[in-house]
Amino acid sequence: MKKGWILAALAALMMTTAVADDHKQKDWRKDGSDTEKLENLVKAVPSTARIMIEMGERYKNLYWAARQEKWEFAEYQVEEIEALTELLQITRPSRAATAQDFLDEGFEKFEAAFEKQEWEPFYKAFDHMRAQCVICHARNDYAFIILPEHPATATSPVLNLK
Ligand code: HEC
Structure with missing residues (x-):
């Protein structure tokens, strides 16, 4: 009985090692050919x-950075x-143009705005x-993706919003 357990345990161990080896072999980053890596x-x-x-995310952060007068962050x-x-x-590349x-x-209008550091x-x-964001969406057949004029909140911890 005891011997049986030991054998079973050994078999399980060997299987685990085999699985681990298998994973290692399948890691294309280490063992793949250059072509496979590139692909x-x-x-x-x-x-x-x-x-x-x-x-x-950055769109919302930009808006709220300016609302909080964090101009450098904006x-x-x-x-x-x-x-x-x-x-x-x-x-x-299909979106490059x-x-x-x-x-x-x-x-084009940001440089002067950041010099003034004023909301308007x-x-x-x-x-x-x-x-211009929305124009690009339309030109790429995603006209339904529109953006809020006044984002309700933003995610960056720097802005510390809810
Ligand atoms: C080169 C054109 C192009 C420009 C410029 C562009 N977008 Fe997009 N955007 C797309 C395309 C195409 C999609 C649809 C993505 C897809 O599924 O392939 C998209 C999707 C999105 C989505 C939806 C993401 C989601 O799944 O929830 C958001 C949000 C978005 N864009 C924000 C912006 C903002 C903000 C700007 C401007 C600051 C912007 N985009 C500028 C082409 C553009």
């Missing part, structure tokens, strides 16, 4: 949908929105950008 990396680059989740959000758009151009139009037209010029710049 998987290309598949893993962020899609438009993923990038847009972050875009939406400026930083604009820079990150631009960087995200450039990332999208790389990961999804419309993304370029957004880069060319979406941000800021909001004009923000609203101008919002219109």
Whole structure:
């Protein structure tokens, strides 16, 4: 009886090791061919949908940073929105042309607004950008994705909102 248990335990241990070995062999990051690695990396680059989740967060953070007169933080959000758009151009070439139009037209009013550090010029710049976001959605067959003129809240802990 005791011997039986020991044998069973040994068998279980061997199976676990085999499974672990199996996993190791299947880790393409370590053991895959260069072609397989490249193919998987290309598949893993962020899609438009993923990038847009972050875009939406930064959109809200930008609005509320200005409402709280955290101007440097607001400026930083604009820079990150631009960087995200450039990332999208790389990961999804089919969106590159419309993304370029957004880069060319979406941000033109921010510089003067950040120099003044006042709500009114800021909001004009923000609203101008919002219109360009929505134009890009329409041009990519997502006209139903519209953005609030006044986001109700934002997620960054820096802003400490509910
Ligand atoms: C290059 C064009 C383009 C630009 C510029 C753009 N978007 Fe988008 N956005 C899209 C597309 C396309 C989708 C649909 C994503 C998909 O499923 O592929 C989308 C989806 C979204 C979504 C929905 C995400 C979700 O699943 O809940 C949000 C929010 C969003 N965009 C916010 C913004 C904001 C804010 C801006 C401007 C600061 C912006 N987008 C600028 C193309 C764009």
